Amino acid sequence: MRRLRFMVFDRWGRYQQDLTGIAEATLSQEINSTDELDITVPVALSKGDHILWRxxxxxxxxxxxQDQEHEGSQTxxxxxxxxxxxxxxxxxRLFVMTNVTAEEALTHILEQTTxxxxxxxxxxxHDLALSQTDTYKALLEIAGTWGCEIRPEITVSHGGVTKRAISLVHQRGESRGARFEYGRDIGGVEKSVLKDDVITACYGYGKTLDTETDGVKDRLWCFVEGTDEQKQRWGQPDGNGGIKHSVGMYEDANIEDADELEDATRAYMAQHSAPSVQYKVSDAMALQLRGVELGDVIQTIDREFIPELRLEARVGEMKRDVLTGDTKSATFGTIVSLLPDVLTRIYSQVTSVTPALTQAQIAANNAAQAAQEAEQKVTSIDQMLTTGALSIGGSVLSVVDGKIYLDGKELVVAE
Structure with a gap:
């Protein structure tokens, strides 16, 4: 068992005691979502106490x-x-910003906090509009709007916590050399494959331009191609004995710069140039991931694909025994997790009663109009839920005949 120190402070930051005799301590984390510590001790703690550990x-x-049991001794x-x-x-209560950075939005919502x-x-x-919400939901909304990953950071001295900060990064975690292999005879692993399109080339479309062609507004566009190896594996027959590209499309009407559009299109194609796969491991299989942290990159080889599929998978969810350091379960893959993004986008629908408006536009909306819009929003969400399909920030999550679909693409789970 590792030597760890668990310090308890009350809600006002006053040191109370060190925890000893810890029976269990499990950390459960998910990117932009769960962060829970389940701990069992023979000590009475109060709701709101802070446990500081490293x-x-x-x-x-x-x-x-709190759950309390009496079995000879109090646990x-x-x-x-x-x-x-x-x-x-x-x-x-109300927060609206237009054409701002993630840092500017984060600075504003944290102003009233410590x-x-x-x-x-x-x-x-991006633009951001929040109404009648709390700062944590606002943080999730920022993460969903700008595509960030949330990384809380704690600075500690001998007297306890001296600083709490929120960082927003493209990707938390790192590559620690972890490796995982999946084959036909392996047990204790659940594999999910999303039936998404695999592409080897991609058109990218950006902002609508002022010019026209045959009466149709032109758009900023580009075309990018993947490697010849990708084309040979995931391309299409050209009808003449050769292979042509499997072509996809990416669009972002906010992009005005040609180089930025090409970079974004190339990044999109890279994410869709192989099947999206997710693995869930537990028990003995999870022990292979000892020392892996949330967000870390794992080199993965899937031998069920012919030829075998090699990919860089990311840990999106994990449960770890804090006392031993062993990983009890983990989810990793090119599909990191649907849940955090789904939750964030739902917040976008429920909390953003009004669109991203200027202050002048907001002043023009009276209370009756805002209430009517809110009622329509709730009614719309209720209808989507009862009909088995939920529109989430441009994507549609649906259940048909017991099968789950994301934007019409079935999520298949196989043992």
Whole structure:
């Protein structure tokens, strides 16, 4: 068992005690979603107490739920949340920004909190409108709008926490040399393959231009091709004994620069130049991932594909035994996780009662109109749920005859 120190502070930051005699401690994490510590100790803790502990980095979790048992000696189990999730206790009545960066949006929503802005990478500019929500949901909304991954950061001195910051990055985690192989005879692994299109070349379309061709507005466009190896494997017969590209399309009407459009199109094609695969491992198989952290890259070989598929998979969800360091379960792949993105986009529909408007436009909307729009939004979501299809930020998640589809593409799960 590793030597770890767990310190308890009350909600006001006053040191209380070190935890000893810990029976169990399990950390469950998911990118832009779950961050929970389940801990069992022979000590009474109070709701709102902060547990500060460290493995590779500092973690801070807040006691939220308690289960108590009497079996000879008093043992209590606590479910604790990542401290950044308690940003939900800060309310946002109305917040609208247009053409801003993720850093500008994050700075604004954290102004009324004790949290600081950490590292924020470049994600371009977008509009954002929030109404009657809390700061944690607003953080998720920013992550969904700009395509960020949330990384809470805790700075600690001998007296406890000295700084709490939120960083927004393209990708948390790193490559630690972990390797995983999947074959026909392997057990303890669930593999999911999304029936998405695999492409080897792609047209990209950006902003609509002022010029016209045959009465139709022109658009900024580009065409990018993958490698010859990709074309040979995932291309299409050309009818003359050869192989032609499998061509896809990417579009973003906000892109005005040709180089930016080409880069975005090439990145999109890279993500769709092989089948999307996800693996869920547990128990003995998960032990192979000891030392792997959330967001880390795993070199994966899937021998069920012929020829075998080699890909860089990312850990999107994991459960780890804190006391031993062993990974108890993990989800990784080119499909990292649908859940965080789905939740974030739902927040976009429920909390953004009005579109991204200027302050002048908002002033023109009276209370009755806002209430009517909110009622229509709720009614629309209710109808989508009852009909078995949920429109989520431009994507449609549906269930038909017991099968799950994302934008009409079936999600297949195989043992």
């Amino acid at each position: 493995d590779e980095t500092w973690h801070e979790h807040v006691v939220n739920e 209590m189990s606590y479910k604790c949340e990542g401290v950044h999730q308690w940003l939900r206790y800060d309310h946002i 949290w600081e802005v950490g590292t924020v990478e470049d994600f371009g500019r």
